Amino acid sequence: MSETSATFDYVIIGGGTAGCLLANRLSAEPNHRVLLLEAGKTDSYPWIHIPVGYLYCIGNPRTDWMYHTEPDAGLNNRVQRYPRGRVLGGCSSINGMIYMRGQARDYDAWAKITGDDSWSWQNALADFKAHENHYRLDQGADPITGNNSRFSDMHGSGGEWRVEKQRLSWDVLDSFADAAEQAGIEKIDDFNGGDNAGVGYFDVNQRSGWRWSSSKAFLRPARGRSNLTIWTGSQAQKLSWSTADNGQPRCTGLSLSRAGQTVQVTANREVILSAGAINSPQILQLSGIGPADLLRSHGIEVIRDAPVGENFQDHLQIRAVFKVNGTQTLNTLANSLFGRLKIGAEYLLNRSGPMSMSPSQLGAFTRSDPARPHANLEYHVQPLSLEAFGEDLHDFPAITVSVCNLNPTSRGQVQISSANFQDPPKIMPNYLSTAEDRQVAADSLRQARKIMAQPAMQVYAPEELKPGVQHQSDEELARLAGDIANTIFHPVGTVKMGQMDDPSAVLDPHLRVKGVQGLRVVDASVMPTITSGNTNAPTLMIAEKAAAWIKEGL
Template identity: 80%
Template sequence: MTTPTTTFDYIVIGGGTAGCLMANRLSADPKNRVLLLEAGKPDTYHWIHIPVGYLYCIGNPRTDWMYQTEPDAGLNGRALRYPRGKTLGGCSSINGMIYMRGQARDYDNWAKLTGDDAWNWDQSLRDFMAHEDHYKLDGGADPATGDNSRFSDLHGSGGEWRIEKQRLRWDVLDSFADAAVQNGISKTDDFNSGDNAGVGYFDVNQRSGWRWNTSKAFLRPAKSRPNLTIWTQAQVEKLTLARGDDGALRCTGARVNRDGQTVTAAANKEVILSAGAINSPQILQLSGIGPAATLRAHGIDVAKDAPVGLNLQDHLQIRAVYKVAGTKTLNKLAANLFGKAKIGAEYLLKRSGPMSMSPSQLGAFTRSDPSRTHANLEYHVQPLSLEAFGDPLHDFPAITVSVCNLNPTSRGQVQIRSNNFRDAPLISPNYLSTADDRKVAADSLRQVRDIMAQPAMEKYAPQEYKPGPQYQSDADLAKLAGDIASTIFHPVGTVKMGRADDDTAVLDPHLRVKGVAGLRVVDASVMPEITSGNTNSPTLMIAEKAASWVLAGV
């Protein structure tokens, strides 16, 4: 048996959303020898590819790191399950498949925070479009008008990242959209124009009813390249660092636990850390790059004192549940074996129906109160209900109206638990820790009630089941939000980028670790502030931009 090559030009750590794109782009030049490391297994598990399979992937050690948060005061002492993808494709293999960029103001703000216009909306839009294959551009021009410039200026065609319409609708969700309009929210047919205010069905990352993850999109066409090596079930123990004669610190590679053996992989050019907003700070800290006090507390030599693991931001989803009458919901359709068989047959024959659906079908973006200058709430509306994610569906017909604060002011942290790479890190989101976040939580629950009280919903006789109509004050509603809210799985910001003189930033605007040559971080952890929407596709945009910088050596 031949010994595998352990010296490469580039090492990409993490075969998730960003890592798959990075491996594709870097290996496109046959001169570049690229190693992609993934701690999980290949994405061959069948439930990864069936859209409703997220129910069987989250909370499953085959595909999920199985993390939990620390008990959180803002959640009244509750700890939350904190899913992170552990397979090729990473979180794109287990997430809700929603294609969402956020708002133009997010990226213009990043440009201000980093001092680099490369991050502004206009330039980031090009990076979004570079890998898109959007259904709105299928078939060329609109046959009715002979023109598709409205969409071609905003979306790409022929790229790797497929975006499609959902393959089912629900009467009760259509009525909710009408009720939202009656409550002052306009309808929209595109949440991704730079201003996502409005109500409509989400677009999804699917192809013909199958989940479209980044492994299929970016690795499948690149796997046959002889200059790309992929190691799965290969967990990084730590980065290898060296100091030159001038004292400058450089990342030279990584120590990798593979098949129970430690192998050192060396990088001649760069190491790209794309392990995500939880694992990237963990790997950096285990390597001696992080808050000095934390490292010393675990017996780790401090190579670089840096604010790694701070600035954790996430979208907290408040799940209001309403009983409804006179309509179909998934609670009823999947209540028995016959119903489940019908659902399975529809998917088998047509690739449609409930098995093709994302966790949330209908979305809305709006302001929590008129004083807000932009949409700061996102709704995920679902034709089902349950006590908590992973629990059985309720035995009564109901819908869930989930709403989250897009721009939370609370900040948490991720810190290593020990100096053992196998130990899960401490995740402390610190939800609802600011007065503004608690106020938005209370206001958002009142807004849910306003929408459900509109004429379009009357025929369903909605009854508030959670949190319950008896709770009315700001204090009551904020406390109840802590009882019923859960993460929507959007952690970001733990290895933030920023200006050279920003002491809270770990990275420079080109995502290079300050004070450590040969090391770049490329994933959701780099965001200085969370985007105003789902975070998977912004992570791909970040990787697209970063790949061009890595290849250019800047």
């Protein structure tokens, strides 16, 4: 195997959600030579762009790393498929397209954890708006009220990141929203104003019925820049090191595998690791930054003993299924030839209908217990049902009321399985490992039952199929949650940021790896605590903030 080399100012490892934005922002400076590395291929695969195509991208080695978790005690020792985008755009090319920032309290908590007010909600809001292009501000006015002042305070227009309303609705989901309101959950017209408590349809990252990914939003406008180089099919092996004048290790680049060759890349200014909450800790550990005992057990020289791979958090989605009557769901529509033809024609002609839909259309945020100070549950309600993701839809009308604990107290780990960069890491989420998380799981299933028992849903004579009404106790419901729950693909926290004297933090508040020079991490792994909602939009905010710091030399 031959070896080649190349030199740049900035090297970004990972062409996903954060990496594409960083490549755009850093290459906007003509004197910055920027290299963006992506282990996967380009995003030319047709199913990436059709919203329902996530069904053909997840579990497909063309677009997915094909990871699995270790057996998880909280899930009754089940092993889960754990999709991660391996393609330009990363997870934004295969995810559910939901635009969700979380809650103001998430970011105010980050500001306290890091001791840096830059992470507060008011400061983060400016970074969200910087790249946003929200449909409510098209033509300068909200299409519903004709007034844009309320939304312009919270949203941006003219940015690269398109946010649109969904292009379909379902009678049964409208009824669920009515039932949620009858159960005490107020309707909301914007989940992204800092307090997302309420029920309504999700906004999505689409443009005119097509998926809108970070590759489309940020790389396409930058591709013609002579100072931006994009290498696909290029997988990081390990980072390279020298010794700085002050004696600290300095990251000088990396070795990578590309087209059957080992390539040595030098970064004159910084290496920026944006490989995601699973692959970023893997690359750091392979490169000598991680728990010393783990590294030594694989024969890796310890550059810095650090809790890389710890603090792993994820949202676990508990999938309650209810059979319904007297209404259409995707089950009945997609299980007939006429229905499938209708679905195809609607998308072909109008870019609308089920082929334009995200995996979940209706959302609700509420409290698992009235004593809670804020909404700690998120519902993803779907007009369909199946035994498990990737299997056929049921042949009877049904809906799935999926609910997740927004602020789990369980913590897991990501660890390398060997010193070989081609071996997948061990993913150990450790779901439902605390008494609080098990109680929230039981309470959330009871609340789903409460909503389904309201008059607006009783017209459909719902029948609970999972977990089943015969299960009533906390212990039963928590155990059965382990049988019917799945990840909602929101891993964060494995390379935590924090204050300089925080032993649990790998990064400083500006996302620089503590104790070394020339290395920064910018992706969902930096979150000290998981956001109260879907994690794609917060990852873009993190990248926007980091890009400004990098350009300012901070």
